[in-house]
Each structure stands twice: as C-alpha cells, then as structure tokens.
Ligand SMILES: Nc1nc2c(c(=O)[nH]1)N(C=O)[C@@H](CNc1ccc(C(=O)N[C@@H](CCC(=O)O)C(=O)O)cc1)CN2
C-alpha cells in the first residue's frame with residue numbers, strides 16, 4: 001500500500017459539512033454560537049470597519065447577519081451582503097439595510113438590492129481552515145477571486161473549531177487575516 005495523500009478538497013468538504021450538521025444539532029452548539037458571537041463583536045470593536053461585508057448564512061454557518069442586525073456600536077458602519085453570479089463566478093457586495101432580504105443571488109442565497117460597495121473588512125464563512133490561515137469554502141472559488149481582485153481588505157474567517165484541518169495550499173488560495181472560532185483567534 002502507498003502512503004495516503006491528503007484527502008482531496010471535495011472529500012474534505014463533504015466530511016466537514018457532515019460533521020457540521022451533527023454539531024449544529026448537538027447540545028454544545030448554543031454555547032459555541034454565543035462564544036463566537038462575543039469574540040466577533042470584540043474583534044469588530046477593535047477593527048472599526050466603515051463598510052463590513054458579511055453573508056446570509058447557509059446551513060450550519062455562523063449567523064453573523066442576525067448578530068450584527070442587533071449589535072450596538074455599528075451605527076456608522078455600512079453593512080453589505082454578497083451577490084454571486086454564476087458567469088465567471090463573479091461576486092460583489094451590495095449595501096444592506098438590515099431588513100429581511102427580498103432578493104436572492106444566482107446561487108439562490110438571500111442578498112440585497114442595494115448599491116455595490118467595497119467593504120474594508122470582510123467576514124468570510126469557512127467550511128474548513130488551516131493553521132496558516134487558508135480556507136476551504138463551498139468550492140466555487142468566489143471568495144478567492146474576489147480577494148485576488150481586492151487586495152488589502154481585512155478578512156475575518158468565521159469557522160467552527162471542527163473545521164481545523166491541514167490544507168495543501170494552491171496558487172489561487174488567499175490567506176485570511178484572522179480566523180475566529182468558538183474557542184480560538186488565529187492570526188497567522
Ligand atoms: N452564506 C454564504 N454565502 C456565500 C458563500 C458561502 O460560502 N456562504 N459563497 C462562498 O463561496 C458564495 C456562494 N458560493 C457557492 C458555491 C458553491 C455552491 C454550490 O456548489 N451549490 C450547489 C451546486 C450548484 C452548482 O453546481 O451549480 C450545491 O451546494 O450542491 C453554492 C454557493 C457567495 N455567498
């Protein structure tokens with residue numbers, strides 16, 4: 001038998017999504033959610049974003065939208081949601097007024113009808129992450145493309161600790177500035 005190579009990204013993603021579904025149904029989840037929420041608010045108080053890009057959560061992702069709709073101290077901060085287009089896997093960010101989204105993007109994810117804006121801080125949902133600050137997402141490459149086109153934006157990966165993995169870095173992968181989980185702050 002040959003020594004096993006690192007599992008490919010599709011298998012890793014599938015396994016981590018399975019573990020995430022289990023985790024969100026477990027008794028430990030409510031505490032993890034509250035803990036990650038506190039850490040995120042405290043980090044944002046330091047970063048003082050002018051325009052914060054977030055995301056409408058898919059199953060098992062941290063619900064930053066609910067947290068930030070209700071947060072104090074962000075009155076002067078513009079919020080923005082991604083709008084993804086399948087052609088060229090293009091994504092931009094649209095100003096969001098915090099109201100329930102009335103539109104969906106081409107991936108079927110709730111978004112906003114607001115004007116396109118450029119976030120200075122971006123919350124990035126992670127299926128997995130590596131200690132070096134690299135991310136495994138849903139596999140569309142949307143965030144990698146956006147980050148390659150917008151260097152200099154501060155990126156905060158949001159993940160559950162179960163997503164900690166080793167990742168073989170690929171040329172298109174963009175390292176995140178910080179990764180937050182329910183029990184760790186990673187700033188590689
Ligand atoms: N909440 C949230 N919004 C986000 C992302 C995310 O990870 N989380 N994205 C992060 O990139 C972008 C959307 N990325 C996506 C990437 C792949 C699929 C996907 O594979 N969907 C179907 C297959 C569809 C197809 O192949 O045409 C699937 O899940 O089976 C969906 C969204 C932008 N918005």
Ligand SMILES: Nc1ncnc2c1ncn2[C@@H]1O[C@H](COP(=O)(O)OP(=O)(O)OP(=O)(O)O)[C@@H](O)[C@H]1O
Nearest residue numbers: 009135136137138139140141142143144145148172
């Ligand atoms: N800057 C880029 N330009 C062109 N193609 C890219 C770029 N970044 C990523 N890709 C391509 O997108 C595909 C998906 O990449 P990857 O598996 O890293 O996605 P992901 O980060 O998990 O996805 P997502 O950001 O949508 O959650 C790969 O085939 C990759 O080659």
